[in-house]
Amino acid sequence: MMIYGPRETEQAAKIGEAMKFRGVTISTAESCTGGGLSACFVSVPGSSSWFKGSAVAYQNEIKKDLLGVSEEILREKGAVSEECVAAMAEGARRIFKTDMAVAVSGLAGPEGDGSDNPVGTVWIAIALSYKTKTKRYLFKGSREHIRHLTIMEALSMIWEEII
Amino acid sequence: MMIYGPRETEQAAKIGEAMKFRGVTISTAESCTGGGLSACFVSVPGSSSWFKGSAVAYQNEIKKDLLGVSEEILREKGAVSEECVAAMAEGARRIFKTDMAVAVSGLAGPEGDGSDNPVGTVWIAIALSYKTKTKRYLFKGSREHIRHLTIMEALSMIWEEII
Numbered sequence: 001m002m003i004y005g006p007r008e009t010e011q012a013a014k015i016g017e018a019m020k021f022r023g024v025t026i027s028t029a030e031s032c033t034g035g036g037l038s039a040c041f042v043s044v045p046g047s048s049s050w051f052k053g054s055a056v057a058y059q060n061e062i063k064k065d066l067l068g069v070s071e072e073i074l075r076e077k078g079a080v081s082e083e084c085v086a087a088m089a090e091g092a093r094r095i096f097k098t099d100m101a102v103a104v105s106g107l108a109g110p111e112g113d114g115s116d117n118p119v120g121t122v123w124i125a126i127a128l129s130y131k132t133k134t135k136r137y138l139f140k141g142s143r144e145h146i147r148h149l150t151i152m153e154a155l156s157m158i159w160e161e162i163i
Numbered sequence: 164m165m166i167y168g169p170r171e172t173e174q175a176a177k178i179g180e181a182m183k184f185r186g187v188t189i190s191t192a193e194s195c196t197g198g199g200l201s202a203c204f205v206s207v208p209g210s211s212s213w214f215k216g217s218a219v220a221y222q223n224e225i226k227k228d229l230l231g232v233s234e235e236i237l238r239e240k241g242a243v244s245e246e247c248v249a250a251m252a253e254g255a256r257r258i259f260k261t262d263m264a265v266a267v268s269g270l271a272g273p274e275g276d277g278s279d280n281p282v283g284t285v286w287i288a289i290a291l292s293y294k295t296k297t298k299r300y301l302f303k304g305s306r307e308h309i310r311h312l313t314i315m316e317a318l319s320m321i322w323e324e325i326i
Contacts, residue, residue, distance in 0.1 A: 003202060028219075034205025035198025038219045039166060042197025045273050045306060047221070053229070054219035056191075056201045062216040062259060096225060110208055143208060 003036040003147045009043045011155045016041070018162045019050035026158070027096030028054040029067055029088040029103040031079065032122065037104065037151050052096045057088065067091030080105050080117050082125075082134045089127035100161070101127045102154055106137075108146045122150050126161055133161070166199040166310045172206045174318045179204070181325045182213035189321070190259030191217040192230055192251040192266040194242065195285065200267065200314050215259045220251065230254030243268050243280050245288075245297045252290035263324070264290045265317055269300075271309045285313050289324055296324070 019026060028038050038054035041047050055066050060079055063069040069087040077083045085105045093101035106122030107113055120139040125132055137153060139146045182189060191201050201217035204210050218229050223242055226232040232250040240246045251266035269285030270276055283302040288295055300316060302309045 003206070030198070032205070033202065035193070035201035035217050035219060036205075038198035039196065039202055039310075042195070042199075042219075042221060043166070043307060043310075051221055053221050053225040054198050054217070055229075056198060056205070056217035056219070058205060058211055058214055058216050066216070066218075066258060095229060144206060147202075147206075 003033065003144060004040040004151050008040050008151055008155060011159065012040050013044045015155065015158055015162065016044050016047055016050050022162065024099040024162070025050050025052050026100045026102065027052045027092045027098040029092035029101065030054060030056050031058060031105040032108040033104050033147050033150050034058060036147060037102070037154055040151060040155070052098050055092055055095065063088060067095070078113070078115050078117070080107055080113065080115065080121055080123060082123055082136065085123035085125040086127070086132045086134055089125040089132060093127045099128065100158070102158055103127070104150050104154055106146070106150060108143045110143060120146055122146070124150070124154050124157055126157055128161070133157070166196065166307060167203040167314050171203050171314055171318060174322065175203050176207045178318065178321055178325065179207050179210055179213050185325065187262040187325070188213050188215050189263045189265065190215045190255045190261040192255035192264065193217060193219050194221060194268040195271040196267050196310050196313050197221060199310060200265070200317055203314060203318070215261050218255055218258065226251060229258070231257070241276070241278050241280070243270055243276065243278065243284055243286060245286055245299065248286035248288040249290070249295045249297055252288040252295060256290045262291065263321070265321055266290070267313050267317055269309070269313060271306045273306060283309055285309070287313070287317050287320055289320055291324070296320070
């Protein structure tokens with residue numbers, strides 16, 4: 001039932017220290033994690049100095065209207081795609097005016113979305129001013145487990161990027 | 164470390180059933196819970212039919228730019244105020260185009276915000292087309308405990324409103 005625990009909070013605190021040291025800020029755009037990554041950042045006392053906010057875009061309409069993912073990407077590539085998650089991260093970076101933004105979009109199940117993606121497919125993107133990096137994962141397990149693993153991997157990707 | 168558990172997920176599932184039955188949708192705007200309320204909704208399989216998204220507005224700038232909370236409210240009443248949380252809920256309802264929106268803004272500590280509000284002060288608002296309802300709470304305990312209690316109370320307020 002837990003989508004983040006003590007290990008993730010500790011990792012988020014380390015990320016926060018590095019962010020503060022470098023004077024950079026972060027925001028998130030979340031689909032399948034539903035705000036869990038953001039909640040993990042906010043669990044760190046004083047996080048408001050480096051974490052600016054999150055857009056939980058659980059429906060395509062919101063990905064489009066709020067984050068600016070194009071109609072074309074959603075129609076041709078789908079919500080669980082490299083193109084969509086990259087556009088979500090770039091959109092979050094723009095609306096929250098942060099140095100860095102991380103986005104996740106995946107299929108946590110139990111049901112699929114009618115596309116070719118198996119349940120457990122998750123895309124994670126990190127957007128910076130000069131690049132957007134994406135990674136694809138295929139996780140196994142329950143809905144909560146897939147969401148937990150997504151948060152763990154997103155934290156690792158951010159850590160790699162800032163150290 | 165857990166800001167929502169099995170009890171809250173069960174409550175969220177009940178809310179989802181009632182929402183589906185009535186054909187209504189919900190969105191959230193969160194400050195101190197940082198997306199935890201939203202993550203709790205997304206933990207319910209199939210929640211995309213009634214939960215549309217969340218704006219985690221952890222900084223005043225985002226409350227203003229994304230949710231449309233006025234400069235005046237933030238300056239004169241502060242982020243942890245009835246006026247601010249009501250404007251956040253109304254803003255979420257507008258940007259996510261939902262029938263109902265719930266907003267939370269509070270001081271989870273460990274430090275205060277320099278205002279008269281003691282740590283543990285939390286405002287929760289529910290916006291509907293014809294009314295916006297607000298409640299004030301004063302919770303005791305750790306940062307995580309205050310955030311957990313906030314999620315519990317927000318779920319209760321939503322439940323009261325839809326049954």
